Amino acid sequence: MSTTTKGFHMTIGGALAPTEQTFGVIDPATGAVFAEAPTCTPAQLDAAMDAAKGAFPAWSRDEAARRAALEACADAIEANTEALARTLTMEQGKPLAKAEGEAKGAAHWFREVARMEIPHDVLRDDESARVEVRRRPLGVVGSIVPWNFPVFLAGVKTAPALLMGNTVVLKPSPFTPLATLELGEMLQAVLPPGVFNVVSGGDDLGAAITHHPAVRMLCFTGSVATGKKVAAAAAPDLKRFVLELGGNDPAIVLEDADPEAIAEKLFWSAFGNTGQVCIAAKRVYAHESVYHPLVEAMAEVARRVRVGPGIEPETQLGPLNNAPQFQRVDELVEDAKRAGAKVVTGGEPLGRPGYFYPPTILTDVAEGVRLVDEEQFGPALPVMPFRDVDEALERANATHFGLMGSVWTQDLDRGAEVAARLEVGTARVNRHGGVDPRVPFGGAKWSGIGYQFGRWGLETYSELQVIELNRT
Numbered sequence: 045m046s047t048t049t050k051g052f053h054m055t056i057g058g059a060l061a062p063t064e065q066t067f068g069v070i071d072p073a074t075g076a077v078f079a080e081a082p083t084c085t086p087a088q089l090d091a092a093m094d095a096a097k098g099a100f101p102a103w104s105r106d107e108a109a110r111r112a113a114l115e116a117c118a119d120a121i122e123a124n125t126e127a128l129a130r131t132l133t134m135e136q137g138k139p140l141a142k143a144e145g146e147a148k149g150a151a152h153w154f155r156e157v158a159r160m161e162i163p164h165d166v167l168r169d170d171e172s173a174r175v176e177v178r179r180r181p182l183g184v185v186g187s188i189v190p191w192n193f194p195v196f197l198a199g200v201k202t203a204p205a206l207l208m209g210n211t212v213v214l215k216p217s218p219f220t221p222l223a224t225l226e227l228g229e230m231l232q233a234v235l236p237p238g239v240f241n242v243v244s245g246g247d248d249l250g251a252a253i254t255h256h257p258a259v260r261m262l263c264f265t266g267s268v269a270t271g272k273k274v275a276a277a278a279a280p281d282l283k284r285f286v287l288e289l290g291g292n293d294p295a296i297v298l299e300d301a302d303p304e305a306i307a308e309k310l311f312w313s314a315f316g317n318t319g320q321v322c323i324a325a326k327r328v329y330a331h332e333s334v335y336h337p338l339v340e341a342m343a344e345v346a347r348r349v350r351v352g353p354g355i356e357p358e359t360q361l362g363p364l365n366n367a368p369q370f371q372r373v374d375e376l377v378e379d380a381k382r383a384g385a386k387v388v389t390g391g392e393p394l395g396r397p398g399y400f401y402p403p404t405i406l407t408d409v410a411e412g413v414r415l416v417d418e419e420q421f422g423p424a425l426p427v428m429p430f431r432d433v434d435e436a437l438e439r440a441n442a443t444h445f446g447l448m449g450s451v452w453t454q455d456l457d458r459g460a461e462v463a464a465r466l467e468v469g470t471a472r473v474n475r476h477g478g479v480d481p482r483v484p485f486g487g488a489k490w491s492g493i494g495y496q497f498g499r500w501g502l503e504t505y506s507e508l509q510v511i512e513l514n515r516t
């Protein structure tokens with residue numbers, strides 16, 4: 045893809061901010077810079093925070109206006125899905141159809157959230173007193189997003205924060221700032237100035253947001269290592285925070301599962317978005333009686349999949365997003381090979397420009413090897429046999445991560461029993477990935493703190509207030 049001359053702008057206080065300095069954004073399908081994004085100056089970050097703080101009082105007072113504005117955000121995104129998707133594919137690498145799905149997902153989230161009930165409980169209402177629990181917004185929310193689903197994650201963080209009456213300053217990843225900048229620009233037509241600000245820059249800008257005195261809450265999605273820095277930065281000012289961090293999700297295939305029937309679904313649970321999904325299946329434990337047929341059936345799918353530039357219509361898996369991630373996946377696979385792993389499919393880079401790595405299935409690998417113990421966040425999947433389910437659960441749970449897990453079986457009752465023993469925020473039977481605006485989502489252990497989505501997510505973006513009326 046060639047260099048674009050299109051200008052991308054930050055949105056601060058309802059207007060496009062002047063760009064003084066820029067940084068290059070790389071097309072992962074070529075490895076070459078194709079566009080420039082603005083670098084937010086310290087003064088511009090202050091201006092974004094002032095704008096968000098200034099917009100807060102009026103915005104937080106009018107719930108009906110907020111609901112209408114969120115519906116209008118959904119309409120605006122839907123009307124611009126194609127343009128957003130094109131930019132997203134260019135900077136992130138994913139197939140165009142998936143990029144369109146991502147933009148539509150963000151619109152869907154705005155619409156669903158616009159119609160959600162704000163939590164409000166009456167604990168007591170009798171002749172002597174009425175006690176209610178209400179929810180108050182926090183103020184300015186600083187949101188920091190990674191590069192795997194930039195537009196979707198911007199949507200899922202922003203919609204509930206706004207519904208609850210907060211205002212937002214959002215920073216996308218330096219690897220994928222462009223579609224989010226476009227999102228910021230397009231939503232100004234339907235939101236009051238200062239309610240939603242988008243700034244771009246490097247990791248240092250993220251750190252500056254976490255330390256900024258105007259911010260009352262930090263909403264972070266990214267790696268465990270950065271999440272710990274965010275929590276530490278929040279502490280001195282007691283900023284509230286929610287952390288959605290990495291995972292190393294286990295999928296446990298029981299002896300009664302039909303390998304042929306589940307292979308395709310399990311494959312896409314692991315390799316969708318080229319494995320760059322927090323809730324991808326990252327370790328498969330298969331009962332020894334179904335292990336070999338399952339490996340073969342998944343390998344069949346891997347061999348059929350079209351890997352290529354996201355912009356080509358027949359592509360099913362795009363490149364990895366960036367050079368460090370590409371090198372990391374290569375390094376983890378090489379390390380596993382040195383430890384004796386057998387490569388069933390893939391196993392080395394495609395040897396063309398860009399960050400292309402094919403779907404790689406490995407066997408003869410176990411705990412103690414980095415590919416199993418760490419989050420690979422890419423298209424390399426270890427598939428390991430087990431003899432009894434207690435052993436599988438022990439191995440699945442022997443990790444600091446605890447995001448999602450799945451159990452694959454024809455016996456739903458047994459599946460539910462095994463799933464409940466997984467030390468994860470979400471445990472599923474016969475399905476792995478995917479999220480729902482009505483269902484809470486969060487990580488156990490090092491995979492996160494706090495919850496998003498549904499009533500629980502709205503509570504996250506607010507603080508509780510008790511209102512007590514005494515009649516006597």
Ligand code: NAD
Pocket residue numbers: 188189190191192215216217218246247248249250251252254265266267268269270271273274288289290291321322323419421447487491492
């Ligand atoms: P990352 O932690 O490197 O970066 C995430 C964001 O944090 C980027 O915008 C980055 O610029 C910013 N940042 C970097 N240093 C910072 C600092 N000191 N203070 C504040 N912000 C800082 O993560 P990544 O490589 O972009 O994303 C991949 C990770 O995200 C994976 O671990 C993946 O599992 C995780 N993830 C989790 C979820 C979830 O919902 N649990 C969803 C998507 C991705």
